[in-house]
Amino acid sequence: xxxxxxxxxxAPKGTYDILPENQAVRRWLLxxxxxxxxxxxxxxxxTPMFEETRLFSRGVGESTDIVRKEMYTFLDYGGRSMTxxxxxxxxxxxxxxxxxxxxxxxxxKVWYHWPxxxxxxxxxxxxxxxxxxxxxAFGSDSPELDAEVIGVLAALYRAIGLEGVDLRLNSMGxxxxxxxxxQRLRVFLRDHEEELCGECRERTExxxxxxxxxxxxxxxxxxxxxxxxxxDLCPGCTAHHEVVRRYLQLxxxxxxxxxxxxxxxxxxTRTTFEFQSAALGAQSGVGGGGRYDNLVEAxxxxxxxxxxxxxxxxxxxxxxxRLQTDLPQARPxxxxxxxxxQEARETVFLLADRLxxxxxxxxLDFQGRSVKGQMKQANRSEARYAVIVGEEELAADxxxxxxxxxxxERRVSMDEATEVIAEAEEGPK
RNA sequence: GUGAACGUAGCUCAGUUGGCAGAGCACUGGGUUGUGGCCCCAGCGGUCGGGGGUUCAAGUCCCCUCGUUCACCCCA
Numbered sequence: 001x002x003x004x005x006x007x008x009x010x011a012p013k014g015t016y017d018i019l020p021e022n023q024a025v026r027r028w029l030l031x032x033x034x035x036x037x038x039x040x041x042x043x044x045x046x047t048p049m050f051e052e053t054r055l056f057s058r059g060v061g062e063s064t065d066i067v068r069k070e071m072y073t074f075l076d077y078g079g080r081s082m083t084x085x086x087x088x089x090x091x092x093x094x095x096x097x098x099x100x101x102x103x104x105x106x107x108x109k110v111w112y113h114w115p116x117x118x119x120x121x122x123x124x125x126x127x128x129x130x131x132x133x134x135x136x137a138f139g140s141d142s143p144e145l146d147a148e149v150i151g152v153l154a155a156l157y158r159a160i161g162l163e164g165v166d167l168r169l170n171s172m173g174x175x176x177x178x179x180x181x182x183q184r185l186r187v188f189l190r191d192h193e194e195e196l197c198g199e200c201r202e203r204t205e206x207x208x209x210x211x212x213x214x215x216x217x218x219x220x221x222x223x224x225x226x227x228x229x230x231x232d233l234c235p236g237c238t239a240h241h242e243v244v245r246r247y248l249q250l251x252x253x254x255x256x257x258x259x260x261x262x263x264x265x266x267x268x269t270r271t272t273f274e275f276q277s278a279a280l281g282a283q284s285g286v287g288g289g290g291r292y293d294n295l296v297e298a299x300x301x302x303x304x305x306x307x308x309x310x311x312x313x314x315x316x317x318x319x320x321x322r323l324q325t326d327l328p329q330a331r332p333x334x335x336x337x338x339x340x341x342q343e344a345r346e347t348v349f350l351l352a353d354r355l356x357x358x359x360x361x362x363x364l365d366f367q368g369r370s371v372k373g374q375m376k377q378a379n380r381s382e383a384r385y386a387v388i389v390g391e392e393e394l395a396a397d398x399x400x401x402x403x404x405x406x407x408x409e410r411r412v413s414m415d416e417a418t419e420v421i422a423e424a425e426e427g428p429k
Numbered sequence: 430g431u432g433a434a435c436g437u438a439g440c441u442c443a444g445u446u447g448g449c450a451g452a453g454c455a456c457u458g459g460g461u462u463g464u465g466g467c468c469c470c471a472g473c474g475g476u477c478g479g480g481g482g483u484u485c486a487a488g489u490c491c492c493c494u495c496g497u498u499c500a501c502c503c504c505a
Contacts, residue, residue, distance in 0.1 A: 008478075013496070065503050069430080087505090116505075121430075123499065132505060199502085215501080264504060274505095285505060312505030340463050370458070375465040390463055404465070 014120065014128030021330060025317060028328040029160060030113060033133050036156045037111040040148065042135050045110035047091045049117075053081040059090030059299045061266025063207055070118040084117035088310055089267070089292060090299065092136040097301030106139030113313070125283035125315050133316075134289070136308035138296065143240045146271045146291055147247030149307050153275060153287050154253050156311070162320055165275045165286060167253060170230070170261040171241045172209075172268045174293065177234035182208055184227050192222045212260040223260075230259045240270055267292040271307065277315075279322040286319055287311025333361035334425045336378035336404075340371055340390030347389050351399065354418055360425055378404060384424055387417055 011017055018026065037044075057067050072084035085091055092110060095101070101108045112134050120126060135152055137145055150167070157165055173181060189196065189204040189211060196204070197216045204211065212223060233241065248255055255273070263272050274288030289309025296304035320327060335355060337348040348364055355362040363381055365374045378386040388400040393411070401417045402409045412420070 010478095010496075070503085118504080120503075121501095122497085126504070130505065134505095213503090282500065283504075287505070310505060315505055336465095338464075367457090371464060372459085372461085373457075373465095377465085379465040386465075388464065392463080400464090402464075407465090409464085 012128065014122035014126075016127065024330045025320075025327045026313070029313065029316065030133075032159050033111075033113070033156055036152065036159050037135065040109070040135075040152045040155070042109045042111040042137075042152070045092060045095060045112050045136075047085075047095060047112075047114075049115065050082045050084050051091055051094065053083040055090050055094055055299060056083055056086060059093060059267065059295060060087060064264055064266055066118065066264065070120055072117045072119060085114065086116055086118045087265070088112055088114055088116070088132055088134045089136060089265070089289075089295065089306075089308055092134075092308070093138070093292075093296050093299055093301070093306065096138045096296060096304065096306075097299060102139065102302050102304060107137045107145060108139055109135065109137045111135045116310075123283065125280055125312070125318050127314060131313035132310040133287075133313060134308060134310035136306060138306040139304055140307075141240075141293060141305040143243035143271070144247050146240075146244045146307050147251065149289070149309060150244075150248060150273055151251045151253065153289075153309050153311060154251070157275065157286075157316075160316070160320065161324065162277070162286070162316060163323060164279060165277050165319075167248075167255040167273060167275050168258040168261050169245070169248075169255045169271070169273045170258055171233060171237055171270050172262075172272050172290070173229055173233050173237050174269050177232060177237055178229070178269075181227070181229050181232045184232070185209070185211075185229075188226050195219075195222050209262045212262050228259045230257070237270055244271055263288060263290060265292075267295040267298065269293045273309070275311070277319040279319040280315060283315065285312075286315045331361070332382035332384075333363045334383060335360065335362050335385045335387050335421050336374075336381045336383040337362060337364040338371065338374040338378060338386055338388045339365070340388060343391075344389040344394060347394065347399075348387075351387060351389075351414055351417070354414070355421065358418065358422055360418075360421055385417075385421055387421075 053071070053073050056071060060066050062068070066086050071086055074082055076082050092112070096108060113131060114134070115129055115131050117129050120128060122128060133156070135149060137149055154167070172178060185208045186204055189200070189208055193201055193204070195218060196211070197214065197219050200211045200214050200216070200219050203214075209229075211219065214220065214223070230241075245255075261272055261274060263274065268290045270291040270293065272288070272290035275286050276284040277286045278284070280286065287309055289307070291305065291307040293305040295306060296302065337352055339345045339348045352362040352364050363377075363383065365377060369377065375386065383404060386402040386404055388402055393399050396411070397413070398411045399414055399417050400409055400411050401420060
């Protein structure tokens, strides 16, 4: 294959590069998240970035947008249909089944930080490859666990200082109550068919619950009078929801009951929730999830309840950057080394080696810059010290240690310079 | 997939009714024969997103295309 086009080669549509200067804030977020997960007793899980397509079509559901039009699916050379992971819950459930985890002490609680792939039309906060932090807990139908899982996410947002996120809470019911309710809603929608938009008329038959998040004003008006699932839950689901709310209150987590909150995956049962940030605009969801008591069985495992969430790393960072300014920056080097003359370059290189062996970050010039240029780099690097070596230093077997903030200089031995720099870097602030 | 706006130097952006492609920042050198930040001077840096068309002449007008952004949809 040859390509004679003069088009520049760019990152694929909807993808982006994470440059060195943007790594610090991500590492801080992930480190903070890991600590939160540890406190709640969740263990890290990693899975392949692609899975058999069947896992998602069965697990997430044939009727979902994800499965119908957003999957990166390809045939491998063995003719097997594979799909780049579009979401995390189904793969985690596959792991639970494949590794016989139902024999472990339950619930099995895991967390992940995974890239996700969806063929979507990109806009701010929405990409074709994005990252999600998530947790999943398998093997318990206790509503206390729902509340803990939501508590983990609230704790994460608290730990990173993300403010202004509202929690919306709903119940999707279960096999017992959702079917009859869906039928009742469908009947209601058919009665008002001529008042609905075209899409909602389709939804009436395919997935009536989805009509609730239609944005068309007259549809919303009609839906105001529609029967609500929360009023129609079976006794089991009502009790479950009641306990979830109580245990959220115990944690001091405030929430908004939103009976119109309908999430995109078919596997949700009972509790669903979503954290929204006003800082994000149209893509306001920063994280969301819910209970999925039928998922493990649906992909061929033993009947096992579960609950979990995913939260978009890019959305978290976007919301943070719009709300606060003091985010972690890359750490500057401990020292920048300057050679005043050609003959000093070896000495400077040697000193860099010594500093680095002690675990100190040292930078030096490779571009043959002028002295002024090297000093300028030293300044830009935000290193605390410049170590300067010229003719006089070589003759005296010394180096000049310059404090770049104050401009004070001392002439010291190489060992002493190393010590001073180490002390400044490691010593108490 | 649909609609709208926008693509000019590494970055942020000017560019008049079509008439020699610009500024600031950044980068390099110098002003300071051994010292950064402030200031001054100079330099480097452009297929004007790509392709086609109209015209004596296109960054500018028209068409197509790719990308970005915003919104719909949906999600994180």
